[in-house]
Amino acid sequence: MNELTHFSDSGRARMVDVSAKSETVRTAIASGVLRMLPTTLQRIRDGKIAKGDVLTVADVGAVMAAKHTPDIIPMCHSIALSGVDVEFSEIMEPDAQGCVGIKVIATTTCVGQTGVEMEALCAANVALLTIYDMCKAVDRGMRIECVQLEEKRGGKSGVWRREEAK
Secondary structure: OOOOOOEOOOOOEOOOOOOOOOOEEEEEEEEEEEEEOHHHHHHHHHOOOOOOOHHHHHHHHHHHHHHOHHHHOOOOOOOOEEEEEEEEEEEOOOOOOOOEEEEEEEEEEEEEOOOOHHHHHHHHHHHHHHHHHHHOOOOOOOEEEEEEEEEEEOOOOOOEEOHHHO
């Protein structure tokens, strides 16, 4: 297990000093799912949501979230992101409640001294929350599931991939 570095010797929370780390290309991929009624997904697909183009707005929200991650995560470093990419895919296989879904995959990249996992996770979460916000008038029972880091690359620890993602 890695040492928890966000605590000082006296046990107080702190931002980790990364000044001695080398700059490398760092990438993180996070994903999550929003489950909804099949009729809600059809309305999104058909452009029948009153608030507008749901996936376009969710894409913009995800990028904004990645850029503002240090504003909402207290010990997160400010990072000059090189790129944020957001992909959406439909999940047509109904779950036990008969719900289908939209899966989001957010990829963040930078050249820096610390990773971009938090930015990818924030982007994925905000994309899902944006879809929920835009569709809640027609489906309040939607649920966000399984937001998780899938992969990270760069830095001293190299590549990490979620077992199921290999």
